[in-house]
Amino acid sequence: MKARCIAACVSLAVAVSPFSALVAQVSPTPPPVRTQHAMVVSIHHLATDAGVEVLKQGGNAVDAAVAVAFALAVVYPVAGNIGGGGFMLIRPGHKHGSKKLGDGKPHFIDYREEAPAAALRDMYLDKDGNVIKGMSTHGYHASGVPGTVAGMAYAEAHFGKLGLKAVMQPAIRLARDGFTASSVELALWQTKVLMDNPEGHRIYQRDGNFYQPGELIKLTDLAATLERISNNPDDFYKGSIADAIAADMAAHNGNITKADLAAYKVKDRVPLEGKYHGYKFMTAPPPSSGGIVLQEVLNILTGYDLKKLGADRSPGQVHIITEAYRRAFMDRADYLGDPDFTTMPLKQMADMKYAKAWRKTIDPAKPTASKDLIRPAGFMPEPPKQTDKHESTQTTHFSVVDADGNAVSNTYTLNFYFGSGVVIKDAGIVMNDEMDDFTSKVGVPNGFGLIQGPNNSIAPYKRPLSAMTPTIVTKSGKVRLVLGSPGGPTIITTVANDMISVLDNGLNIQEAADAPRFHHQYLPDELQVEKKFPAAAADALKASGYVIKRSGEFDEKNPGVWGDSELIAVDPKTGELLGGHDTRKPYGKADGY
Structure with a gap:
């Protein structure tokens, strides 16, 4: 009966409801933005403008990306940052x-x-061994040593053309001279986490006299900090800015010292590479889990012709894709961590024979309960012992392609909105709460419900496991797609959904960005869907045995969405660039020239 239900819904999806019609019913989708030479897509229109400005000055994709990153630290402080960290994927053009x-x-x-x-392994546990609620997410104990400034300075020095001082000018100008924000953005500024920090409350909430739409917002402390960074980025790690961070931390019994800042180093790693249905892609290696999990998912899906299972977001497709997610996230939970501290079976996870073995465990008509999932024998080592059975949505992503075909996919984060809520006194720096991405206690879910293993336990100078998945897709040596998203563990499935929508199902880049999302992460054993996910498909999947969790279902004011796809596609015939800005965030923009 369940199999007949899925088959019937697949048939209905193909015969009656092509995806273009479905999108029109859910939410009108604008056409992609088209440019001839270069493109920037980000969550904030002023940050996109900063990147385009630098491109028009003769900058390349890296120059533009660095400009966007610093501009977002000003105009989108909920996630844009200099007090956090992330990953930049660079693919030279040819x-x-x-x-x-x-x-x-x-x-x-x-x-x-x-x-x-x-930092200590059990630093967030009480005397009875229980996780202390909020300690890894709020206040001065929640922050890791920030890497954004070092990362942007490294990228600019090694791959940029114009120099750090030039590409930071748009951000400095925005902070010094001011900018305006919409009611949607300013609502995010009224968070309690800032009210608990005097400096954050003063700067971003005017001590309770909240900013109103259209008011000019000047961030003078941050402007001065950015000016010092533009003159000498080492000031953030070894000079006066480091002094300010260390002093504020010491005054509140925080963990970060000036020695920690001075010891921070950028890691220039080799991207992971894979193949999918005639395309090649490069993506994030550890300490991001995103790339290898994405690769494992796509390897499993190579054995299916998804279009024959139904239209985009049809129950037939969603079932098979979800089962691939379930299996790859099981491996994520058991094996992944910081590569400088942990040996991981990445080759085994990326092995096509392993993917084929996983495919044999997928029932074509019904889900496999996560508790009953058995890993194929003979491929993977025993996972680390878990004595008990422990990412973020407030991340942001942007994509850039320049006139020479160079591409940048960048994802960076504070973790939760405004990170730890700590704003460094007299410096305007919003600090991250990235320590929550470690395993506070093995088997205890983090702030996003992820179960994580001992390989991701806390240790000095270690980098927490991430789900950030900046990705670039190529064909015949040329860039075809630049992708990424925020959303904690949903980042991985959002990137996979976007790739599948474009490469398998033929959606244009804007339709892919706006398509209703679905997600499964092994545990908890539930298929999460956005509120606007097609009800008929969700009902069919529920009938087949899935536990469906519809985001924001019982709150009519909650839009019930997650993620933020900021995508670029390159027309293989004309070379024209097509930008897809996720319309879930109305203040973003795709633009270029």
Whole structure:
């Protein structure tokens, strides 16, 4: 009966409800933005403008990306940052006559936050061994050593053209001269986490006299900090800015010291590479879990012709994709961590024979309960012992392609909105709460419900496991897609959904960005869907045995969405750039020239 239900709904999806009609019923989708030479897509229109400004000055994709990152720290302080960290994926272009970018090879710049020297494995547990609620997410104990400034400075020095001082000018100007914000953005500023911090309450909430739409907002402390960084980025780690951070931390019994800041180093890593249905893709290696989990998912899905299972978001497709998610996230929970501290079976996880073995465990008509899932024998080592049975939505992503075909996919984060809520006194720096991405206690879910293993336990100078998944897709040596999203563990499935929508199902880049999302992360054993996910498909999946969790279902004011796809596609015939800004966030923009 359940199999007949899925089959019937698949047939109905193909015969009656093509995806273009479904999108029109759910939410009108604008056409992609089209440009001839270069494109920037970000969550904030002023940050996009900063990137385009730098491109028009002769900058390349890295120059523009650095400009966007610093601009977002000003105009989108809920996630844009200099007090957090993230990853930048750089893919040099190969247009005839273009100047080679760096050494001409792809690079993955890891500027993820690090645990300070004082960090201990059990630092967030009480005397009885229980997790102390809020300690890893709020206040001065929640922050890792920030990497954003070091990462942007490294990228600019090694791959940029214009220099840090030039590309930071738009951000400095926005902070010094001011900008306006919409009611949607300013509502996010009225968070309690800032009310608990005097400096944050003063700067972003005017001590309770909240900013109103259209008012000019000037962030003078942050402007001065950005000016010092533009003159000498080492000031953040070894100079007066480091002094300010260390002093504020010491005054509140925080963990980060000036020695921790001075010890921070950017890691220039080799991207993971994979293949999917005739395309190649490069993506994030550890300490992001995103890339290897994405690769494992796509390897499993290579054995299916998804279009034959139904239209985009049809129950037939969603079932198979979800079962791939379930299996890859099981491996994530058991094996992944910081590669500088942990040996991980990445080759085994990426093995096509392993994917084939996983495919054999997927029932074509019904889900496998996570508790009953058995890993195929003979491929993976025994996972680390878990004595008990422990990412973030307030991340942001942007994509850039320049006139020479160079591409940047960058995802960076504070973790939750405004991170730890700590704003450094007289410096305007919003600090992250990235320590929550570690395993506070094995088997205890973190702030996003993820179960994480001992490989991700807290240790000095260690980088927490991430789900950030900046990704670039190529075909015949040319860039086809630049992708990424915020959303904690849903980042991985959002990127996979976007790739599948475009490469398998033929959606344009804007339709892919706006398509209703679905997610499964092994535990908890539930299929999460956005509120606007097609009800008929959700009902069919429920009838087949899935536990469906519809986001925001019982709150009519809650839009019930997650993530933020900021995407670029390149037309293979004309070379035209198509930008898809996620309309879930009305203040973002795709633009170029």
